[in-house]
Amino acid sequence: MAPLSREQILQYIKKLETKVKQYQVVLKKRDLEIHSLKTELTKITGRDAEEIVASEAVKETTKQTSAAQDALTQQALQKVKAKTKPLEERSDTFVKKVAPGTDQKIKDAAKAKKTDDFAAAALEAASDSAPEPEKPAEEKEEVKAAPEVFTSSVNFEAGQFLSAVLEGEEEADEIKGLLERLETCEPDQRRAIFTSLTGIYWRMVASFGKRLARESLSWEKRLFMRYGMLDDKLMSDRQEVWERLYLDKSRPEDSGVYFIDEWLEEISRGNIKYSEIDEMSLDGRKPDPNARGEVAIGYELTNVPQMQRMCVGARANQCAILVQDYCAPSRDNPVVNRAWMKDAMKSVLSCDYIMFDRKYKGEEKVVQPFFIVQPGYGQRAGCWEPWSPGKKGTTGPRICICAFPPRNSMKTLLMGIADYRWEWAKADAMHYWLSEGLTGKWLALFSRKEQRKDLKQIFADNYQLWVLFESRRIPKMEKRHREFFYTNCPFNDEVKQRLKGGGVFARMIELEDAKKKRDEEEAKEIERMKAEREARKAKRAAGAG
Numbered sequence: 001m002a003p004l005s006r007e008q009i010l011q012y013i014k015k016l017e018t019k020v021k022q023y024q025v026v027l028k029k030r031d032l033e034i035h036s037l038k039t040e041l042t043k044i045t046g047r048d049a050e051e052i053v054a055s056e057a058v059k060e061t062t063k064q065t066s067a068a069q070d071a072l073t074q075q076a077l078q079k080v081k082a083k084t085k086p087l088e089e090r091s092d093t094f095v096k097k098v099a100p101g102t103d104q105k106i107k108d109a110a111k112a113k114k115t116d117d118f119a120a121a122a123l124e125a126a127s128d129s130a131p132e133p134e135k136p137a138e139e140k141e142e143v144k145a146a147p148e149v150f151t152s153s154v155n156f157e158a159g160q161f162l163s164a165v166l167e168g169e170e171e172a173d174e175i176k177g178l179l180e181r182l183e184t185c186e187p188d189q190r191r192a193i194f195t196s197l198t199g200i201y202w203r204m205v206a207s208f209g210k211r212l213a214r215e216s217l218s219w220e221k222r223l224f225m226r227y228g229m230l231d232d233k234l235m236s237d238r239q240e241v242w243e244r245l246y247l248d249k250s251r252p253e254d255s256g257v258y259f260i261d262e263w264l265e266e267i268s269r270g271n272i273k274y275s276e277i278d279e280m281s282l283d284g285r286k287p288d289p290n291a292r293g294e295v296a297i298g299y300e301l302t303n304v305p306q307m308q309r310m311c312v313g314a315r316a317n318q319c320a321i322l323v324q325d326y327c328a329p330s331r332d333n334p335v336v337n338r339a340w341m342k343d344a345m346k347s348v349l350s351c352d353y354i355m356f357d358r359k360y361k362g363e364e365k366v367v368q369p370f371f372i373v374q375p376g377y378g379q380r381a382g383c384w385e386p387w388s389p390g391k392k393g394t395t396g397p398r399i400c401i402c403a404f405p406p407r408n409s410m411k412t413l414l415m416g417i418a419d420y421r422w423e424w425a426k427a428d429a430m431h432y433w434l435s436e437g438l439t440g441k442w443l444a445l446f447s448r449k450e451q452r453k454d455l456k457q458i459f460a461d462n463y464q465l466w467v468l469f470e471s472r473r474i475p476k477m478e479k480r481h482r483e484f485f486y487t488n489c490p491f492n493d494e495v496k497q498r499l500k501g502g503g504v505f506a507r508m509i510e511l512e513d514a515k516k517k518r519d520e521e522e523a524k525e526i527e528r529m530k531a532e533r534e535a536r537k538a539k540r541a542a543g544a545g
Contacts, residue, residue: 025233162231164218164221165220169207171203190325194323198318201230205305209225209300209304210297213268213297219249226259226373226403228321228322228376229245229322238324238327238328245322256371257337257373258372259372260373263304268293269292270292273391274300275389275398276389278302308376308378311381311382311402312377312380316379318376327404329404333405336403340409344413345413348413350471350494351470351492352421352467355417356396361393365394369397369398370398370399371400374403375402377402378401378402379402379405380416383416384397384398414467418460422460425438425439442459445481463485465477466489473499486505
């Protein structure tokens with residue numbers, strides 16, 4: 001094996017140090033938990049918790065020692081009996097098994113609880129003389145290697161990221177004080193501290209946002225704006241999530257997906273128009289329609305917290321700081337980023353390929369949607385505006401979604417798209433929305449009594465069923481709802497081809513194909529008749545000449 005280079009040795013040392021730090025954090029948490037439980041035990045019993053634990057440990061170790069000795073005796077008896085049997089009559093399972101992990105538990109109890117010398121000696125003797133019997137071939141299980149502890153490739157020193165976020169900020173002492181309280185507080189007090197940190201977060205976002213127009217923020221401050229990343233200790237057990245977010249330096253380009261800092265930058269440059277704002281938030285003044293830079297960002301900053309609250313809801317988790325208490329990405333609820341949004345929208349568009357079609361001044365075009373990713377743990381998503389202010393027919397919707405949905409990211413996205421479909425149809429039909437367009441057709445499906453329900457929510461629920469189940473030939477919807485979505489939110493040709501083989505869509509696809517064929521034949525017949533008419537005109541003109 002070739003000798004290691006200096007860089008390889010340093011890298012290996014850093015990895016070991018990182019592992020040690022992770023283990024130290026876990027041990028510190030366990031020590032605090034044990035201390036808290038012992039204090040509670042002392043309050044309940046009125047006796048010293050150490051004495052109670054020690055006495056219980058002696059009882060337990062004595063019991064375990066006796067069990068181990070019984071097992072040894074039984075094993076010896078079985079061996080004696082086996083000698084008197086012919087070889088072919090011996091059983092592969094003649095050794096009585098000791099309970100799994102008994103020896104190790106005895107050792108750990110002896111070391112942790114400091115039992116007397118006699119008990120410790122008995123334990124050592126029992127463990128040395130009682131090897132675990134070998135399993136028969138048919139019962140042997142494959143030994144799986146323990147999962148390797150995650151080793152970060154971003155080797156931060158303790159508090160380095162936090163210092164980079166708070167550098168030069170007046171809220172630094174306030175945040176550090178709250179983080180110190182978080183390390184020693186009771187579990188039921190953590191939520192209140194997170195709420196306090198969230199209030200400070202929005203103050204700092206307002207400060208950072210205005211500075212984007214005139215200076216370049218550090219990467220750590222931008223990550224604080226995007227995800228609420230404050231201190232890597234708050235994600236000590238999910239460092240792989242932290243590192244993935246830190247290393248993702250992709251740009252919006254033509255994806256239409258923006259984080260808060262990127263969104264404010266585009267508004268500052270004038271590439272995107274700031275959202276509509278209430279004049280009451282400007283003390284009755286009208287906003288400058290041509291505003292750019294810090295003024296335009298100031299307008300939009302009145303909307304950004306409301307966008308996040310729309311995704312979270314009035315009574316849900318308002319925390320905007322990235323903490324492992326709430327952030328637990330999985331297969332069903334991955335982190336919402338540009339890569340995931342690209343794949344998710346490709347799937348949704350296959351089930352509703354006309355959602356971004358516009359017809360404006362006699363021209364048809366496909367508009368680009370904007371997705372604004374918010375910090376936090378909102379299960380909702382919604383359409384903030386169905387188009388950019390002043391550009392109804394040529395710009396796409398603004399859909400807000402949180403970066404860490406707590407349950408199902410795809411359902412959250414579909415909720416936002418369904419909200420956009422409804423709001424766009426309603427705004428496009430204006431005061432005729434009860435009888436025309438997508439909303440009018442949907443309302444027409446329900447009786448007068450049924451219209452007392454929340455028909456918009458029913459539409460959103462059915463939209464999720466349409467994309468997640470009906471597109472895979474899993475019937476979940478009523479017949480009338482299925483026919484409505486088939487006409488107004490149609491599948492693309494690829495999905496229809498998949499559904500042709502049978503099921504509830506076979507008849508609808510057959511009728512649609514027959515109608516297309518009739519339309520094509522009618523168009524050909526009309527062209528033929530026009531050609532004959534032109535030929536007769538030309539013939540008459542030639543005869544007259």
